[in-house]
Amino acid sequence: MTTQTSSPRRYRGSAIEARRAQRRQQLIDAACEVYGRNGYRHSSVKQVCDAAGLTQRYFYESFSHSDELLIACYEQAATALREEITGAAERASVDRAERGRAMLLAYFQALKARPLIANLLLVEIRGISPAVDKAIFRALQAMNRDLTRVVVRPDHQPDELLHAGVMGGVIHIALHWMASGYRQPTDVVANTAFKLSAAMHG
Amino acid sequence: MTTQTSSPRRYRGSAIEARRAQRRQQLIDAACEVYGRNGYRHSSVKQVCDAAGLTQRYFYESFSHSDELLIACYEQAATALREEITGAAERASVDRAERGRAMLLAYFQALKARPLIANLLLVEIRGISPAVDKAIFRALQAMNRDLTRVVVRPDHQPDELLHAGVMGGVIHIALHWMASGYRQPTDVVANTAFKLSAAMHG
DNA sequence: CTAATCTGACAATGTGTATTGTCAAAGCAT
DNA sequence: ATGCTTTGACAATACACATTGTCAGATTAG
Numbered sequence: 001m002t003t004q005t006s007s008p009r010r011y012r013g014s015a016i017e018a019r020r021a022q023r024r025q026q027l028i029d030a031a032c033e034v035y036g037r038n039g040y041r042h043s044s045v046k047q048v049c050d051a052a053g054l055t056q057r058y059f060y061e062s063f064s065h066s067d068e069l070l071i072a073c074y075e076q077a078a079t080a081l082r083e084e085i086t087g088a089a090e091r092a093s094v095d096r097a098e099r100g101r102a103m104l105l106a107y108f109q110a111l112k113a114r115p116l117i118a119n120l121l122l123v124e125i126r127g128i129s130p131a132v133d134k135a136i137f138r139a140l141q142a143m144n145r146d147l148t149r150v151v152v153r154p155d156h157q158p159d160e161l162l163h164a165g166v167m168g169g170v171i172h173i174a175l176h177w178m179a180s181g182y183r184q185p186t187d188v189v190a191n192t193a194f195k196l197s198a199a200m201h202g
Numbered sequence: 203m204t205t206q207t208s209s210p211r212r213y214r215g216s217a218i219e220a221r222r223a224q225r226r227q228q229l230i231d232a233a234c235e236v237y238g239r240n241g242y243r244h245s246s247v248k249q250v251c252d253a254a255g256l257t258q259r260y261f262y263e264s265f266s267h268s269d270e271l272l273i274a275c276y277e278q279a280a281t282a283l284r285e286e287i288t289g290a291a292e293r294a295s296v297d298r299a300e301r302g303r304a305m306l307l308a309y310f311q312a313l314k315a316r317p318l319i320a321n322l323l324l325v326e327i328r329g330i331s332p333a334v335d336k337a338i339f340r341a342l343q344a345m346n347r348d349l350t351r352v353v354v355r356p357d358h359q360p361d362e363l364l365h366a367g368v369m370g371g372v373i374h375i376a377l378h379w380m381a382s383g384y385r386q387p388t389d390v391v392a393n394t395a396f397k398l399s400a401a402m403h404g
Numbered sequence: 405c406t407a408a409t410c411t412g413a414c415a416a417t418g419t420g421t422a423t424t425g426t427c428a429a430a431g432c433a434t
Numbered sequence: 435a436t437g438c439t440t441t442g443a444c445a446a447t448a449c450a451c452a453t454t455g456t457c458a459g460a461t462t463a464g
Contacts, residue, residue, distance in 0.1 A: 009433080009440090011432070011441090012431080019440095044420085044421065044422085046421085055443070057424090060422095065422095066422090124329065127241075127329050137381075160378075161375055161379065161386065161394045162394050162397060164374050164375060165371040165395065168370050168373060169370045169398065171370060172366050172370020172371070172373070172374075173367040192361065195401050196364065196367045199397050199398045211408090211409070212463090213409090214461080214462095246450085246452085247452065248452095257414090258452090258453085259411090262453075
């Protein structure tokens with residue numbers, strides 16, 4: 001009688017589910033890199049597998065379509081970004097405006113620190129498929145909730161459309177900034193975005 | 203001695219260049235329809251040609267890649283939209299803010315009146331190729347110039363990044379509105395966008 | 405009418421890629 | 435050591451589509 005209950009066999013020290021999960025994660029990390037660099041639609045399954053050091057059969061072990069892998073990449077990156085941003089807000093002062101400014105600064109800092117992820121999150125992701133669009137929508141809504149919770153006064157009725165506009169505006173500022181090769185200083189960009197977000201406080 | 207100097211031959215009453223131009227236009231109009239409905243990347247050359255009532259050979263007569271046709275569609279639609287918007291601004295009062303509001307209203311009215319064109323202009327166009335991205339960039343800059351000329355005070359130094367943000371915000375508001383099936387009344391949407399654009403007047 | 409050219413339908417080719425299948429070598433349990 | 439599973443490399447298949455080529459019939463000029 002062995003110690004593990006579930007896995008009938010171990011390879012290289014780990015159980016079958018652990019190996020699968022590891023390979024899945026390898027694929028996701030490699031795909032973030034490849035998709036961010038070449039763009040999703042100019043990347044093939046084979047390229048991703050090569051970058052991950054795995055064979056194509058392992059792609060089909062964890063994902064049924066390329067879309068699924070893309071969504072996994074996106075959600076991992078978006079979640080990490082969200083955590084960075086909310087963390088920055090909590091470390092900032094209690095003033096709502098200052099928290100908003102801190103979130104924006106953290107946002108642009110993160111984009112500059114990982115340009116490939118930024119490209120994946122803001123450029124390559126668009127217009128792939130309805131399933132991907134839904135994932136984007138969910139991620140933006142989650143961010144919107146964070147933002148509302150942190151910067152909007154509790155008594156203030158939130159305007160969904162206006163919030164969407166502010167987020168879209170911030171994203172476009174980021175896109176312009178990225179396209180220019182991150183020319184302007186990060187805090188200047190964050191401040192510009194902050195001006196835009198003032199529409200929410202009114 | 204015939205009346206026409208250039209064309210060596212006439213078919214169905216028109217010269218060769220005229221026939222070519224007509225077929226080209228047929229292809230553009232059909233492509234706007236097909237791309238707007240199915241999305242650019244889910245449309246084939248054959249589908250567009252069928253919709254235009256032409257054979258594939260005529261596609262290659264006027265365009266060398268699909269991208270070229272897409273760009274032609276986009277530019278035709280964007281130019282028409284721009285003319286509608288600037289026309290509305292000129293018909294409005296001389297007050298800068300009111301002109302801005304009139305432009306926004308005209309923008310959202312146009313999007314609602316031609317949903318397929320709206321889908322092409324704001325959704326399907328994104329992330330196709332560098333050449334298409336350049337066309338988008340040009341069109342947005344042209345709009346930005348219109349906007350600046352009409353609503354910003356002449357003595358006010360324009361902030362490029364902030365303007366990009368406002369335009370991106372307006373576009374996102376439109377996207378949300380479209381995704382909801384144009385739920386909210388057009389003037390309410392335009393007013394929301396107007397609030398956002400207030401960041402420019404500051 | 406006749407010859408030249410334009411038109412439209414369709415076949416032929418080429419390419420890139422997803423997806424499935426095969427198989428020998430390596431790794432583990434007993 | 436031996437038999438079973440897993441792994442990795444690669445071949446085989448399938449498919450969709452762009453792009454080029456062919457050709458008979460329609461259209462026009464002279």
